Amino acid sequence: MNIKNTQAFGAESPVAPLKELTIQRRETTATDVEIDILFCGVCHSDLHTVRNDWGGTKYTTVPGHEIVGKVISVGEKVSKFKIGDLVGVGCIVDSCRECASCKQDLEQYCIPGFTGTYNGTDKHLGGHTFGGYSERVVVDEHFVLSVPENLDLAAVAPILCAGVTTWSPLKHWNVKEGSKVAVVGLGGLGHMAIKLAKALGAHVTLFSRTPDKEKDALELGADQVIISTEDAQMAKVKGTFDLIIDTVPYVHDVNHYIPTLTISGTIVLVGYLGPLDPMLNTVPMILGRKSVAGSVIGGIAETQELLDFCGKHRITSEIELIKMQDINEAFERMLKSDVKYRFVIDMASLKKG
Known part of the structure; x- marks a missing residue:
């Protein structure tokens, strides 16, 4: 050759x-x-x-x-x-x-x-x-x-990469007009998740540990920001979200977010690879038919679908x-x-x- x-x-x-x-x-x-x-x-x-x-x-x-x-x-x-x-x-x-x-x-x-x-x-x-x-x-x-x-x-x-990594779960879990989606982490993946979920018609929330991300998140299209270190704010969104896209790339407590899922809701991990610490508590999962899932990048057809969607809605990173x-x-x-x-x-x- x-x-x-x-x-x-x-x-x-x-x-x-x-x-x-x-x-x-x-x-x-x-x-x-x-x-x-x-x-x-x-x-x-x-x-x-x-x-x-x-x-x-x-x-x-x-x-x-x-x-x-x-x-x-x-x-x-x-x-x-x-x-x-x-x-x-x-x-x-x-x-x-x-x-x-x-x-x-x-x-x-x-x-x-x-x-x-x-x-x-x-x-x-x-x-x-x-x-x-x-x-x-x-x-x-x-x-x-x-x-x-x-x-x-x-x-x-x-x-x-960053785009299709968040698009694939949005499509797989059927996010549409009126869906309630939350995003954990505002970085390369998180900012694309906000833009794409919003363009699909979802009500979009960012979970942040500090208030300094609020202005950026709202400018990107988020409807609200919840400070995840504030118990009162977390209690306010208990049982709310159909889908949470967790983009955090390091080990963290996933249990913290599960109570905010609605019945049959899913938190999908797209950022972190490895064992969870602390381990998952299955009680709120069983009592609410809630799921913890994972997703990686996307196939060729759905990547093309995403590019076409971005062209139609003028979305870029x-x-x-x-x-x-x-x-x-x-x-x-x-x-x-x-x-x-x-x-x-x-x-x-x-x-x-």
Whole structure:
């Protein structure tokens, strides 16, 4: 298979800073789309992977799975895209396409396991996949998404991960006009959850530990803010919410929020991976038929549905645009939650050297 050298930014070990390097991409096969990357969002998963926080990182690693760009070539069997199209690539660049999950357009739950945009198994070149902190990428057309032309392209990038991570549970739990939705945590995921739930017609509440998030939450579309450390405020919303989207990325007490669910309500965890501490108390769950669930990213079809919805409602992420050369500083700021609400890399900075 023919290969092409590509400039990228990556890390060679868990303690090494990201730096410019050269990687190899395949030339387009019959069903491939080659994309000139214009913008790439910066996800917490990028940081965790680079520093091997979850284990299993394959080095050299090139992160980035919130990719927006323009088609520059297509394989002879490609039917969905043409040169010049604005497109996106999210967290998935391949799956088995044959298991029960894939046949339901739920590639994120592919039973043998999907191929991640980075740190996945590269079945074409061997080794592992490289992500969007690079000049270009080659992806099978099935996993490429159409981007609405009426949106700010840089601000579209986080929709491909942060956006669909909150959209998928909103759709699965049938949020609609009049639904009562709460969001825990106001960051990259939380701010998208507020925007999307509001656009679906829900009454939206933010749970915050401190009052300093109230102004921002209301500007994003929340109807109210409940200070979760205030017992009186929590009592006021007891038995209220059909769905709570919990975006907090670290261990915390989920039991605190369960009494605020209505009968048959669900709290869905999209931010934290790992054991809960303290453990779940099942009493309020059993007595109210309440559920604690989890959800991860989204399938290709629902990601396209989300992009179309965002185009119709003119929804994008709130971003801070950075140069590729500033990524190490951006990682340090992410650790301090010093961004509103998502960094996006202008990939022209890499191409200029």
